[in-house]
Structures are given as structure tokens and as C-alpha cells.
Amino acid sequence: MxxxxxxxxxxxxxxxxxxxxxxxxxxxxxxxxxxxxxxxxxxxxxxxxxxxxxxxxxxxxxxxxxxxxxxxxxxxxxxxxxxxxxxxxxxxxxxxxxxxxxxxxxxxxxxxxxxxxxxxxxxxxSDLAEAREALYVLSDVDSIVWELDLATMRFTFVSRQAERILGYPIEAWLTDREFWHRHMHPEDRTWAPAYCENETKRLSAHEFVYRMIAADGRTVWLRDIVTVVVEGNVPRRLRGVMVDVTESKEAEIERDRLLTEEKATRAALEHARERAEEALRRRDEFLSAASHELRTPLTPLALQIQSLLRDVERGELRLGAAQRRKLDIADRQIERLSSLVTTMLGVSRALGENLGLAREPCDLREMIREVLEELDGERTRSGASITLLSDAPAIGVWDRNALQLVIGHLVRNAIKFGMGKPITLSLTTADGVAKLQVCDDGMGIAPEDHARIFEPYERTDAAKVYGGLGLGLHTARRIVEAHGGRIELRSAKGQGAEFTVTLPMVR
Structure with a gap:
């Protein structure tokens, strides 16, 4: 002492x-x-x-x-x-x-x-201090610390956070033995207590998520982390922490709702895509069938008109100027209709899943000349001049008919949208590749439309005035790409257009 x-x-x-x-x-x-x-x-x-x-x-x-x-x-x-x-x-x-x-x-x-x-x-x-610090940490988050006496089924302790989270006074927790069960969400009232009781009998710590109804009517999601206090191999008390997970749970529910909506939207879009593809398939089938059906009467009709014109030329048939003009108009319209049918046949073939190219050695320069000869009437009526710049043949292994369809469409577009101005075709070969350029000084194409006009049934606003199916450039691109080549466009509005087709000569 x-x-x-x-x-x-x-x-x-x-x-x-x-x-x-x-x-x-x-x-x-x-x-x-x-x-x-x-x-x-x-x-x-x-x-x-x-x-x-x-x-x-x-x-x-x-x-x-x-x-x-x-x-x-x-x-x-x-x-x-x-x-x-x-x-x-x-x-x-x-x-x-x-x-x-x-x-x-x-x-x-x-x-x-x-x-x-x-x-x-x-x-x-010191032990009490540690417990106080733990409670302080828990009180700083949205958690309720609690203890339940299993003999009386009453809460013996509930932390102050309970009043803030659920809105009920602490005394209500401690005095009402039915408090937890009575304020639980009706949909969880059966399974949650049963689950907790079953795990307690097994002396097993457990964790589960359920809902309680707050004093103001809100639904609060709680994650309950429970420990079973055992004495003499008998469960005496339950201790736990109820963590408020409402925010994360509602976010999860909202995410699931959005995912469900997204799946429904995707399914609707897929269904719409399938319907659109089916409609396009039927349209293409009709296009093919109609072009074949139209060609049958056109051929003899064209022959009859040509025969009448020859009779007039030989003097075997005398017609006035008005009648001769009508016959010329009929001839041009048949020629135009025949060209359209030919285009439709090529398009229907190109739009098929399998293009089925019939390759053979052929001269691209000769094909260009044949196309220009066929379109000479249209060129003459437009007032345009066409110049072919080519120093030598361009021999490659290609599908003649398919490439002539491509050339015909590019030249016809140049005539149609060239506003009567000169048109130039340039053909060059180098390193096993043939390059064809079709240039005009017409209305041109805005840059924002360059990619779109190669899609099926797409046309610029100016092109809609001239009619057409909106399939020509799409068909041309498919044919060129099927040959291993590419088609490119350089143009601006009011500055003409330059289409370049590049084709491997052997593939």
C-alpha cells in the first residue's frame, strides 16, 4: 500500500x-x-x-x-x-x-x-468499448443490430437505427412479441420466419433477404445476418444485423425490368426483321416472275415495230409524219421497257442468296462498247456525248452478262443525271487488276448519301424524280463484290459523279 x-x-x-x-x-x-x-x-x-x-x-x-x-x-x-x-x-x-x-x-x-x-x-x-465501437460503426450505416430471446420470443435489444430505417419506436420492438412477423411484407410473412426457425433448429448461422413495411408505408428490403447463441447444445438467443439493402434491391429489380423489356424489344425487332425479310423475298420473287412474264410479249412486239419501221424505210409502207412520229415513240418506249425488263432480270438474279456467276474469259473493253451501242438511242436523246478512253483490251475471267448489267447501270445513270453534259469512261489495267471509271459533270451526289444509295430500294431525293426501283447500285455492288472487286464513289452535290469499279482479272 x-x-x-x-x-x-x-x-x-x-x-x-x-x-x-x-x-x-x-x-x-x-x-x-x-x-x-x-x-x-x-x-x-x-x-x-x-x-x-x-x-x-x-x-x-x-x-x-x-x-x-x-x-x-x-x-x-x-x-x-x-x-x-x-x-x-x-x-x-x-x-x-x-x-x-x-x-x-x-x-x-x-x-x-x-x-x-x-x-x-x-x-x-475494454471489451465493452470494442462493442460500443462496433455498434457505432454499424449505426453509421443503414443497419439494425438486434438480439432475440428464444424462450420468450421477444427482442431484448434493438439498436437506435431501427427507428430511423423503419420508423417504429424501439419500445414497440421490445414489447410486442409479434412485431417482426406482423410488420413483414405479406408475401414474405410465410417463408421468411419458417426459414429462420428451421435454420435455428439446426443451430446454423444464416442469412436471408426479405421485406418489411415501414411506418410510412414504404417497402424496405433487409438482408438479415443471423447468429444462433447456443448453451448446452440448445439454442437460447438469436443475434443479428438487419442491413437496409432497399436501394440496391430496387436497382436490381429495375435492371431486371429493363432486361425483360430489352428482351421483348429484341424479340419484336427480330420478328419485324423476319417479316421484312419475308416481304423482301416475296417482292424479289415477284420481281423475277414479273420480269420473265414481261419479256415474253415484249420480244415479238419489238420485232413487229422494227419490221414496220423497216417497211417504212423501204417504201413498202407509207405513213404520214404524225404516224411515223408515233411509231418512233412506240419503238423508243418498247426499247425502254425492254431495258427495264433486262435490268429487272439482272436485279432479281443479283438479289438471290447465291449469285451463281457464270465465269468465262471475256474482254471488258468489248463489253463496254456493246453496252454503249445498246444505249446509243438514250444518249442521243439526252444530248450527251460519251468518250471511251482505253489503250488496250482488258481480258479477265468474269460473268459477261452480270458485268454488262453493272456497266449498263452506271452509264445509264450518267446519261440520266448528267444533264446532257459529256460523259467519260476510262479503262486501265495494271498488276492483274482492271479499273473502270464512269465520270459525268451532272447534278452530283451529296456525301451523306454516298453509303445509302448502295442499299436496296434507296435513292437520293433528286433521283426520285426520275423514277426507278432503287436497286441498280445495290445490284452493281453485289455483282462487283462477288467478282472479288469493289465499287467506289467520289462526288459532291452539283459537281458531277465518278464511279470507280475495280476488278481482279483472274480469281
Whole structure:
């Protein structure tokens, strides 16, 4: 025992009782001090207190702020007549470790004592401090810490977060044994308690997600993490944490809803695509059938018109100027219709899944000349001149009819949209590749339309005035690509157009 004389201490009869109390505190290993009530000087330190905190000078120097100041103020209040005081604070032991202590202070002086003494005791409650810190962390998030007595089926503890999350007073949790079950979402009221009961019987920690109805009618999703407290192989209590997962659960539900909508949209789009493909297939079938049917009467009709024109030329048939003009118009219209039917046949073939090229050695320059000869009537009527620039034959292994369809379409477009201005065709060969360029100085094509006009049934706004199926360039591209080549466009609105077809000569 260490008992230090205070300068203010007097020898009085009451000191004997203080000595007895000090001896008793030491014998029981108490952490205790006697403090002079007037000066706040420590006049006695128990052996256990000395071992833990030493005998450093000053007013409880081992207490971490503000614990020392709180204790000093409490001792002053005791001297003013206040009742016994308790409080908690952190302290540093002689080995440098931190411990959490509960402090109790009371006045022990008797009336006949000249120096009033104050008794200060401390109890190590570090475990409680850790629990408090854990509860503080949990209270900082959306979680409810709880404990349930299985014997009474009542909550014995519910953290303050419960009131903020669900809106019900803590007393309702603690007094109403049906509280949890009664405020659960009706759809979860059967399976959730049954699941928890089954896992508890198995003494198994468990985790599950369910819904509760808050005081304001909101649906709150909770993830309940439950531990079973077992004594003598019998479950006695349940302890757990209810974590508010409403935000993430609602986000998950919204995600699932959007995924479902996306799947439905995709299915609708797929169905629409299949219907569109079917409609296009039937249109292409009709195009093919119609072109074949139209060609049958056109051939003899064209022959009859040509025969009549020859009779007029030989003088075997006399017609007035008006009748001759009508016959010429009929001849041109039949020629135009015949050209359209030929185009339709080529298009219907090109739009098929298998183009089925009939390759053979042929001269691209000769094919160009044949096409220009066939289109000479159209060229003459447009007033345009066509120049073919080619120094030598361009022999390759190609499908003659298919490429003539490509050449015919490009030249016909140049005549149609060239506004009567000169048209130039350039044919060159180099490194096993033939390159054909068809250039005009007509209305041109805006850059934003370059890719679109190669798609089926697509035309520029200006082209719609001239009619047509909107399949020519798409067909040309398919044929060229089937030969391993490519077709490119360079043009601007009002600056003419230049189509370039590049074809490998052997493939």
C-alpha cells in the first residue's frame, strides 16, 4: 500500500477508518485512489492502480483528454454536494497500451475529518468499448443490430437505427412479441420466419433477404445476418444485423425490368426483321416472275415495230409524219421497257442468296462498247456525248452478262443525271487488276448519301424524280463484290459523279 502525506492532511480519528478502507481495497485488488477534496492531490494509490498506471506526479496523468478534465470537474461537483459520479474514459498503462475504464467517484470524509477525501475507482471495460465501437460503426450505416430471446420470443435489444430505417419506436420492438412477423411484407410473412426457425433448429448461422413495411408505408428490403447463441447444445438467443439493402434491391429489380423489356424489344425487332425479310423475298420473287412474264410479249412486239419501221424505210409502207412520229415513240418506249425488263432480270438474279456467276474469259473493253451501242438511242436523246478512253483490251475471267448489267447501270445513270453534259469512261489495267471509271459533270451526289444509295430500294431525293426501283447500285455492288472487286464513289452535290469499279482479272 502506498499512502502519501498531503500537505493539507491532518491526523484525526477518521484516518483510521480511511486506512481500513485502503487496506480492504488493496486486499481485493481494486484500482483505486484517495484524492484530497480541497487540492485534488492524490494522497493514496492502491497496489493494483500503481502496477497498471504508476505513480506519476500530477492529476491522473494517464487519462486521455478530455477524461482528466471531466474527472476534475466531477470531483469539484462532489465537494459542492453532488451525488456519486461515474463516467468512461481512455487510459494509458505503464507499458504504453490503451485501455478503456469506467470511473466512479464519491465523497468518503466524515464530519470530524479535517481533510475531506474523495474515493476514485476504475474498472477495465475494454471489451465493452470494442462493442460500443462496433455498434457505432454499424449505426453509421443503414443497419439494425438486434438480439432475440428464444424462450420468450421477444427482442431484448434493438439498436437506435431501427427507428430511423423503419420508423417504429424501439419500445414497440421490445414489447410486442409479434412485431417482426406482423410488420413483414405479406408475401414474405410465410417463408421468411419458417426459414429462420428451421435454420435455428439446426443451430446454423444464416442469412436471408426479405421485406418489411415501414411506418410510412414504404417497402424496405433487409438482408438479415443471423447468429444462433447456443448453451448446452440448445439454442437460447438469436443475434443479428438487419442491413437496409432497399436501394440496391430496387436497382436490381429495375435492371431486371429493363432486361425483360430489352428482351421483348429484341424479340419484336427480330420478328419485324423476319417479316421484312419475308416481304423482301416475296417482292424479289415477284420481281423475277414479273420480269420473265414481261419479256415474253415484249420480244415479238419489238420485232413487229422494227419490221414496220423497216417497211417504212423501204417504201413498202407509207405513213404520214404524225404516224411515223408515233411509231418512233412506240419503238423508243418498247426499247425502254425492254431495258427495264433486262435490268429487272439482272436485279432479281443479283438479289438471290447465291449469285451463281457464270465465269468465262471475256474482254471488258468489248463489253463496254456493246453496252454503249445498246444505249446509243438514250444518249442521243439526252444530248450527251460519251468518250471511251482505253489503250488496250482488258481480258479477265468474269460473268459477261452480270458485268454488262453493272456497266449498263452506271452509264445509264450518267446519261440520266448528267444533264446532257459529256460523259467519260476510262479503262486501265495494271498488276492483274482492271479499273473502270464512269465520270459525268451532272447534278452530283451529296456525301451523306454516298453509303445509302448502295442499299436496296434507296435513292437520293433528286433521283426520285426520275423514277426507278432503287436497286441498280445495290445490284452493281453485289455483282462487283462477288467478282472479288469493289465499287467506289467520289462526288459532291452539283459537281458531277465518278464511279470507280475495280476488278481482279483472274480469281
Amino acid at each position: 502506498t499512502f502519501t502525506e498531503s500537505s493539507s492532511r491532518a491526523t484525526t480519528p477518521c484516518l483510521r477508518s480511511v486506512d481500513v478502507l485502503a487496506s480492504m481495497l488493496d486486499r481485493h485488488g481494486a484500482i483505486a485512489w484517495f484524492v484530497d477534496g480541497r487540492t485534488h492531490e492524490i494522497v493514496w494509490t492502491s497496489g493494483q492502480a500503481s502496477t497498471l498506471f504508476g505513480l506519476r506526479p500530477g492529476f491522473f496523468p494517464f487519462l486521455a483528454p478530455p477524461g482528466d478534465e471531466v474527472l476534475r470537474a466531477s470531483l469539484s461537483a462532489l465537494m459542492q454536494g453532488a451525488g456519486p459520479w461515474t463516467g468512461d474514459a481512455w487510459a494509458v498503462t505503464t507499458n504504453g497500451s490503451r485501455t478503456f475504464v469506467r470511473i466512479a467517484a464519491s465523497l468518503i470524509a466524515e464530519d470530524r475529518c479535517a481533510a475531506p477525501y474523495l474515493l476514485v475507482t476504475m474498472t477495465d471495460i
